[in-house]
Amino acid sequence: MKRTDGKDEPSLNDRIKNDIEANIMSGAWPPGHRIPYEHELTQQYNCSRMTVSKAIAGLVDRGFVERKKRAGTFVAIPNAHRACINFFDVRTEVSRLGKIYDFDLIERIERKATAFDRSHLDIRAGNILQLACLHFASGKPYALENRIINLEQVPEACAVAFDHEPPGPWLFEHVRWSDARHKISAITADPGLANILQIKVGAACIEIERWTWRNKGSITYVKQIHPAEHYSLSAEFVAR
Amino acid sequence: MKRTDGKDEPSLNDRIKNDIEANIMSGAWPPGHRIPYEHELTQQYNCSRMTVSKAIAGLVDRGFVERKKRAGTFVAIPNAHRACINFFDVRTEVSRLGKIYDFDLIERIERKATAFDRSHLDIRAGNILQLACLHFASGKPYALENRIINLEQVPEACAVAFDHEPPGPWLFEHVRWSDARHKISAITADPGLANILQIKVGAACIEIERWTWRNKGSITYVKQIHPAEHYSLSAEFVAR
């Protein structure tokens, strides 16, 4: 079937997708319910199987249905839902808040990997670059960042001073990564941290640790500590 | 999509995907680089255009490339990366930790929506169900949960006592939602909270708030507070 010219906004496979999704959302097709076979939808929409397959593939990607060979396609039984956080680098984050970004480079050390570095970067040996910096939003401390970079994976970092450009954006532009793991915790400020972040001792902070890989090679480990008073994370739902 | 976890032979479109991805990952094709035209890939892999198109569609979904009509397909310029948290209900979460789950229903109130309820559920009027419960992991307080349910969207909840099944799993099974927003913050325990969670006053806690909708209808708002000492969130990278 050719597409009827004129008033066709959505593609046919989008229409099929939406129709099935509506049936699931309304509860008409509860979890575990078998949706029509592909060949039935083919007849119902008077289209080829490829089009039906593409529609269902989209629903599979979003976790609405599961395909089982020889049995059919079924409304998925949700057991978890997924929430996504968009992590921008701190500079971008502060800009998006409409505040003026600044940062101080506190420490920049190039050295052989210590036991700490080896465990956090999951490497056996090699040289690393350790960086510490304090990010400001309109003059107020916004986050303390401690980072180590695996120089075997990112040798170019040796040549960068990081006194004018923070390491986050630089890495964003220079290194492509394939995997990252984050750990989000809550801590209270000890006197040293409180002094740096200009908050009260015992104040709540959010700690974000991130390990980053390109394929199997560890790129960087970073720990960012934010005063909780003016910081929270927001995450949006995605089905899958 | 076919998940080739084992020693499966990858499909042709998977091979094309992986080849392109490898070129992007290695840096051979930097951000902004135009990847080969579809008809070129068609020749290179000796396959039909549909197969190439399917491969590229997968890369678009994962945020690796962008297609532009009349111009070609280009390596995407990353400006943020996305991390996903899998939220299970607390009962499942505790079970997955290998601990014994239990909970106490502290409060169950059915009432007309107050100003608090109306702002948190984004409704003008109506009846709501307020629930408070304390979750335990092997006998230790694991999380304090405060929840309100919009009875206009979930009238069946009226008939449920929630003294044997916690509200999270019940909602999971009975209501399908389309959108959710989460806010993750760090707080310190005041004396009341410390007493309930059996932690020290001033101890760090992670607070997770969640607003849930089905299409435009607000379903539930929930706030969970976890002692930070034994709790953190982990998030995995997804390109898009």
Added chain:
DNA sequence: AAGTGGTCTAGACCACACA
């Protein structure tokens, strides 16, 4: 053994953005 989804082909027409 039968019927499902998984993948693929070799075409086709279209809208669109750029030259």
Added chain:
DNA sequence: GTGTGGTCTAGACCACTTG
């Protein structure tokens, strides 16, 4: 105009799984 991606067809063979 021209050539790109966007979508679709009407078949086909295969692997898998379950009745």
